[in-house]
Amino acid sequence: MNYLIPFCDVVEHTSKNLGGKALTLARLHQSGLSVPNGYCLPISVYHEFLTKTGLSEFINMELGRKDFMEMRWEEIWDASLRIRNHFVTKTWPEPMKTYLLEDLKLVVNKGHHIAVRSSAPSEDTLEQSFAGLHESRVMLTGLESILEAIRIVWSSLWSDGALLYRQELRLDPEQSGMAVILQEMVIGERSGVLFTQAPDDYSQMVVEAVWGLNQALVDGTIQPDRCHIDRRTGHITKQHNIKHTHAMRPSKQGVALSPLSETETGVSPLDSLLADELFQLGRQLENQMGHPVDLEWTKHGQKLYVLQVRPITTNRKQRGEDIRSWYLSLHRSLPNLEHLQQDLEINILPDMAQNAVDMAEIDLDALDDIALSNEITHRRSILAYWLDVYKEKCIPMAHGIRLFGEFYNETIRPDDPYAFIDLLRSEPLLAVERNRQLNKMASIIKDNPKLRNQLAQDEISIKTTELRSLYENFLATYGDMQWVSQNDFDLKDWLIKLADGTSPQNRDQTKTSTLEKAFLGSLREEERELANRLLPVARASYRLRDNDNIYLGKIRSAVQKAEEAARKRLNSQDFNVLQEVLKDATSPKMLFASRQSPTVEKSSGSNRQFARQLIGQPAGPGVASGKARVLNDTAEMKEFQSGEVLVCDAIEPNMTFLVPLATAIVERRGGMLIHGAIIAREYGIPCVTGIYAATEKIHTGDHVTVDGYLGIVTIEHLES
Amino acid sequence: MATTSSWHVVQILLNEQKFGVLGTIRNGHAYASLVAFAVSADSRHLYFATTRSTRKYDNLSLHDETSLLIDNRANYSHALFEAAAVTAYGQANAVPEAKREEVLSLYLEKHPQLKSFVSSPTTALFQIVVGTYHLVQRFQQVTEFRISE
Numbered sequence: 001m002n003y004l005i006p007f008c009d010v011v012e013h014t015s016k017n018l019g020g021k022a023l024t025l026a027r028l029h030q031s032g033l034s035v036p037n038g039y040c041l042p043i044s045v046y047h048e049f050l051t052k053t054g055l056s057e058f059i060n061m062e063l064g065r066k067d068f069m070e071m072r073w074e075e076i077w078d079a080s081l082r083i084r085n086h087f088v089t090k091t092w093p094e095p096m097k098t099y100l101l102e103d104l105k106l107v108v109n110k111g112h113h114i115a116v117r118s119s120a121p122s123e124d125t126l127e128q129s130f131a132g133l134h135e136s137r138v139m140l141t142g143l144e145s146i147l148e149a150i151r152i153v154w155s156s157l158w159s160d161g162a163l164l165y166r167q168e169l170r171l172d173p174e175q176s177g178m179a180v181i182l183q184e185m186v187i188g189e190r191s192g193v194l195f196t197q198a199p200d201d202y203s204q205m206v207v208e209a210v211w212g213l214n215q216a217l218v219d220g221t222i223q224p225d226r227c228h229i230d231r232r233t234g235h236i237t238k239q240h241n242i243k244h245t246h247a248m249r250p251s252k253q254g255v256a257l258s259p260l261s262e263t264e265t266g267v268s269p270l271d272s273l274l275a276d277e278l279f280q281l282g283r284q285l286e287n288q289m290g291h292p293v294d295l296e297w298t299k300h301g302q303k304l305y306v307l308q309v310r311p312i313t314t315n316r317k318q319r320g321e322d323i324r325s326w327y328l329s330l331h332r333s334l335p336n337l338e339h340l341q342q343d344l345e346i347n348i349l350p351d352m353a354q355n356a357v358d359m360a361e362i363d364l365d366a367l368d369d370i371a372l373s374n375e376i377t378h379r380r381s382i383l384a385y386w387l388d389v390y391k392e393k394c395i396p397m398a399h400g401i402r403l404f405g406e407f408y409n410e411t412i413r414p415d416d417p418y419a420f421i422d423l424l425r426s427e428p429l430l431a432v433e434r435n436r437q438l439n440k441m442a443s444i445i446k447d448n449p450k451l452r453n454q455l456a457q458d459e460i461s462i463k464t465t466e467l468r469s470l471y472e473n474f475l476a477t478y479g480d481m482q483w484v485s486q487n488d489f490d491l492k493d494w495l496i497k498l499a500d501g502t503s504p505q506n507r508d509q510t511k512t513s514t515l516e517k518a519f520l521g522s523l524r525e526e527e528r529e530l531a532n533r534l535l536p537v538a539r540a541s542y543r544l545r546d547n548d549n550i551y552l553g554k555i556r557s558a559v560q561k562a563e564e565a566a567r568k569r570l571n572s573q574d575f576n577v578l579q580e581v582l583k584d585a586t587s588p589k590m591l592f593a594s595r596q597s598p599t600v601e602k603s604s605g606s607n608r609q610f611a612r613q614l615i616g617q618p619a620g621p622g623v624a625s626g627k628a629r630v631l632n633d634t635a636e637m638k639e640f641q642s643g644e645v646l647v648c649d650a651i652e653p654n655m656t657f658l659v660p661l662a663t664a665i666v667e668r669r670g671g672m673l674i675h676g677a678i679i680a681r682e683y684g685i686p687c688v689t690g691i692y693a694a695t696e697k698i699h700t701g702d703h704v705t706v707d708g709y710l711g712i713v714t715i716e717h718l719e720s
Numbered sequence: 721m722a723t724t725s726s727w728h729v730v731q732i733l734l735n736e737q738k739f740g741v742l743g744t745i746r747n748g749h750a751y752a753s754l755v756a757f758a759v760s761a762d763s764r765h766l767y768f769a770t771t772r773s774t775r776k777y778d779n780l781s782l783h784d785e786t787s788l789l790i791d792n793r794a795n796y797s798h799a800l801f802e803a804a805a806v807t808a809y810g811q812a813n814a815v816p817e818a819k820r821e822e823v824l825s826l827y828l829e830k831h832p833q834l835k836s837f838v839s840s841p842t843t844a845l846f847q848i849v850v851g852t853y854h855l856v857q858r859f860q861q862v863t864e865f866r867i868s869e
Contacts, residue, residue: 054832061833613774623773623842705773709840714773 002099004039004107004182017042019119019179024289024309031288034305038183039107043121045100046154046177052093058086059158066615068166070692074671075617077402080160085409085417087155088148097147104143104182113185113250114140116149117308118156120178133161134178138185138215139254146182152410153180161331186305187250188298190269192217192224196282197231197292197312204237205229207278209270212247214296214307215255221336222246222257225270234279241268248335252526257335277304285309332399334533340397341540348393349544349551352386356554364565372566373581379559380584386555394548400541401673404534411527412519418672421681423515423535424542430550431656432682437477438657441470442498452499455492493638494657501642501661542678549675553654610717611697617670618711619677620687624664625705628698628715631655645706647698651676659683664706666713668694680708688713726863730855733790733806734759734766738830742768743787744779744812751779756834757788758827764867766808766848767815767827769838777844786812786848804857810850820845 010018010026018026022040029035050056062083071079108114118134135156137149156162157178191214198204208217208224216222228238246257247264278297281304285293292312298305332340359379367375401424408420428436444467445452451467475491516535520528566578629644631637637658640646646662648655650669656679659665665680670690680687686708691697694713698704703716744751753776755768766788770777780786791805815823823845828835837843853865 057833625773707771707773707840707842709842710771710837712771712773 001103001106003041003045004103005042006107007035007038007040010040016121017044017179019043019121021117021308021310022119022179022181025181025183025306028285028288028306028309033284033288034303036184036186036305036307038181040119041150041180041182043177043179045096046157046179048096049093049151049154052096053090055086055090059083066690067692068163071690072670073160073164074669074674075690076163077160077673078617078671080158080163081402081405081409081417083158084152084155084406085414087151087158088410089413089415092147092151100147100150101143104146107182108141108143108146109184113138113187114146115181115183115185116140116146116153117181117183118153118178119181120157120176133159133165135159139250148410150180154178186298186300186307188213188300188305190274191296191298191307192270193294193296194278194282195292195294195312196286198228199312201228203231205231205279205282207270207275209268209274210247211244211260211264211269212249212258213255214248214298215333216246216248216257216335218296221333221339222248225268227270227275229275229279234276236272236275239270241270244269252529254530274299274304281306332396332403334403334530334537337397337400337403337537337541338533340393341400341537341544344393344397344544344548345540348389349548352389352548352551352555355382355386356551356558359555359558359562364562369569369578372562372569373578376559376562376566376581379555379562383555383559386552390548390552394544394552397541397548398545398673400534400537401545404538404541407531407534408519411523411531421542421672423512423519424539425512425682426539427543429543429546429678429682431546431659431679434477434550435657435660437470437474438495438498439660441467441474442495444470445495445499452496456496497642497661545673546675546678549652550654553652557654611715612717614691614694614697614713614715616666616688616690616692616694616711616713617672618708619667619672619674619689620665620680620685620708622664622684622686622708623706624686624708625703626663628666628700628702628704630695630698630700632695645704647694647700647704648676649695650674651679659685664688664704664708666691666694666698666704666706668692726855726857727865729804729857730806730853730865731763733792733804734763737790737792740766740768740788740790742776743789744776745783745785746775746779751775755788756831757790758823758830760826763853764850766810766850767823767845768848769827769834769843769845771840771842772844773842780812780846784811784813786810788848800859804855806856807854808848808850809852809854810848812846812848815845815847819847823847 005018007026007029010023010030018040025035025038026040029037062079066075068076115136115138117136120134133156135153137152140146140149157176190209190211192207192209193214194208195206198206206226206228208226210217210222210224217224222244223242225239225241225244227236227240229235230237243266244260244264247260248255249258251258281297282293282295285295285306289309289311293309294312295309296307298307359382362375364372364375401421404424405417405420408414408423409417412419414420445455471491520531523531563582566582570578570582624645626643626645628647629640630647631640632649634652634654637655640658640661642661643663644661645664645666646658647666648668650667651659651665651674656675659676659679660683662685665676665685665687667674667676667687667689668691669676671677672689674689677687677689686706688706688708688711690711691713698713698715705714705716707714738756739754740757742753742755744753753770753774755770755776757766757768759766768788786809788808789805790808791803793799793803793805824838827838827845838845850867852867855863855865857863
């Protein structure tokens with residue numbers, strides 16, 4: 001063999017070159033335990049790949065470009081996407097590729113599926129577990145697909161999750177590395193996990209089991225049956241079964257959910273015999289390894305297989321309290337996202353929209369003070385509820401775009417890691433549709449200078465038939481929007497601004513179908529089947545990323561409207577019940593504004609200090625210069641003038657009507673997939689996101705140049 | 721013989737060093753910027769890239785006279801005698817379109833990680849047409865090289 005080391009040949013001195021997971025599996029295999037046969041590809045081969053392709057330079061560039069402490073999750077995903085794209089777009093160096101293929105020919109038996117798994121040195125030690133940070137590829141058959149899977153698993157050393165833990169993982173191109181495990185796959189009828197020490201009760205073991213493969217359990221798509229076993233006696237002390245309907249099984253596209261068979265339906269995958277077998281296995285593993293473990297197992301026929309074993313770490317609790325673990329929970333599988341999409345489209349968003357409609361229909365003026373106070377409290381609880389739903393359901397749905405992006409880049413290997421985004425624009429976004437209607441009204445005013453002047457002087461109400469019908473229709477549809485309902489905001493004034501400005505058109509959507517055809521045509525059959533499932537999910541994810549924000553904005557608007565009604569009464573009355581309820585009034589600050597003030601360097605001594613060039617993420621291609629308008633709260637929106645550069649913490653759902661008038665956009669929130677970036681791309685407006693402390697470092701009136709190709713904002717200052 | 725040897729030192733600096741300090745003129749003052757550069761095979765041209773929103777770009781648009789300092793110093797006292805520094809003087813202008821692909825490939829061979837940067841429509845690729853090189857060795861030993869047309 002040139003590179004691969006069979007499990008049976010692994011000896012102690014090779015451990016530093018193999019990573020903990022590979023070494024553990026090889027040792028257990030050697031001890032006679034039922035571990036599927038496998039091979040290790042040492043870390044040195046990863047380094048050879050990096051050296052021969054020059055990848056270290058690219059990784060250093062990405063890691064050094066911006067301070068990671070200033071980056072948000074979305075930006076870290078972007079950085080990871082770019083690094084990983086370098087891995088898959090590099091040509092395999094020779095003779096490395098030939099040597100590796102020679103090895104693979106010797107180890108890949110026909111009829112056997114192969115799993116390719118990561119084994120990094122710092123993952124899965126007693127002190128720390130990094131389960132879920134690195135990737136595996138399963139159900140592989142051909143040599144070329146295994147070869148590709150190897151570099152995809154290598155590239156996952158730089159996954160977004162891993163970048164979050166970069167300090168603990170010592171992620172540095174020169175210092176870090178990854179070994180790979182190639183293992184024959186066992187297609188079990190039942191699978192699950194075993195913790196030989198329950199996290200909440202050290203006297204117990206915990207077993208979880210599902211029908212089929214355990215991918216669905218690991219990513220939370222299927223809830224498992226669970227039992228607790230007394231570590232001393234082996235007796236089951238608690239059992240919780242659920243009604244199973246589906247199982248994850250092999251498919252042409254890797255794995256897919258399928259309905260249970262008749263013999264499985266209504267039966268628990270976790271019977272007492274299996275629980276006892278796992279209890280015995282757990283004790284044996286603890287004895288062999290000298291500490292509690294968690295393991296993934298599968299049962300095929302009468303044989304119980306160990307798939308992965310990790311030490312139960314000592315600091316897992318602390319890690320659970322870290323917000324990073326919440327971010328990692330956003331990674332969802334395709335079946336999980338398909339389910340989530342249905343839930344969002346059929347239940348959640350219609351309910352959210354209906355809530356907004358119901359609130360809009362209530363005549364606030366008809367309520368007495370007590371009823372209005374109750375209504376405000378009620379509306380606030382509705383908003384709190386939907387904000388929770390937004391966090392639990394809407395944000396994870398955004399992972400659909402990521403999942404598709406990763407698939408696209410792995411299969412198409414484009415030079416531009418964001419090329420896939422053009423495929424997602426299949427239907428108009430709600431915000432764009434709203435702006436289209438505004439533009440239509442503005443163009444009528446633009447074509448009729450007399451009407452424009454009359455409107456500007458407030459001489460007449462809207463009399464033009466066509467304009468009037470559009471105007472009324474607009475108010476009926478969007479009238480409950482926060483900005484329209486603001487007392488000091490005049491829609492007519494805004495339409496005049498739009499008519500006077502040069503509004504960009506949203507981009508041509510017909511191109512998408514041509515792109516889709518070309519994309520699907522370039523895939524292999526099994527890839528195409530998967531693409532046909534991934535693309536609708538990604539498109540829904542892209543669309544909902546915008547639309548859910550719009551609905552949430554309507555709910556918030558309803559709260560503010562009720563508070564405004566109360567405020568008006570306060571002005572004309574003495575103390576009443578409304579005074580109490582308004583103490584907790586909703587902040588006029590932005591909904592998604594940063595909760596913490598960023599740290600901004602101040603001038604030292606008598607020296608004056610200015611930000612001259614700021615680095616963020618390129619989020620909308622193009623370059624433009626103009627006067628900056630910094631928006632800190634919703635009340636400032638009406639000040640925005642056509643041709644200005646919009647600078648804000650985050651583009652709020654109800655701010656998107658400003659976008660067509662902006663010459664460029666700068667946001668503190670980072671990433672290609674945030675709301676503002678999506679809208680900017682729709683209009684082809686240069687956009688840079690992820691500018692740390694953007695609203696502090698840039699001031700209204702500054703002349704700025706926004707380079708949306710490179711993610712740079714340059715601020716001009718008068719030179720002394 | 722000494723000249724040949726010194727020219728060899730210039731060649732080593734131009735080919736092995738990745739960065740240099742670009743000198744331009746701004747409002748009548750000297751203006752210095754660190755840039756990643758590459759050199760042509762005949763050493764007559766030096767190449768660097770900058771975005772169009774930078775001051776060095778503005779400066780070169782007004783005055784094309786420029787210098788580029790390239791050295792191999794380390795940060796300790798004795799380095800003053802060990803270091804070699806070469807300064808190129810010449811005119812900077814945008815790389816002609818006909819030469820762009822060739823120059824880009826040469827530049828990216830030395831700085832592959834800057835591919836996205838130089839490929840951006842907002843980045844300008846410059847060439848310095850070198851008239852003179854001044855090489856300083858052993859603190860004060862200076863050799864001048866005049867580059868013929």
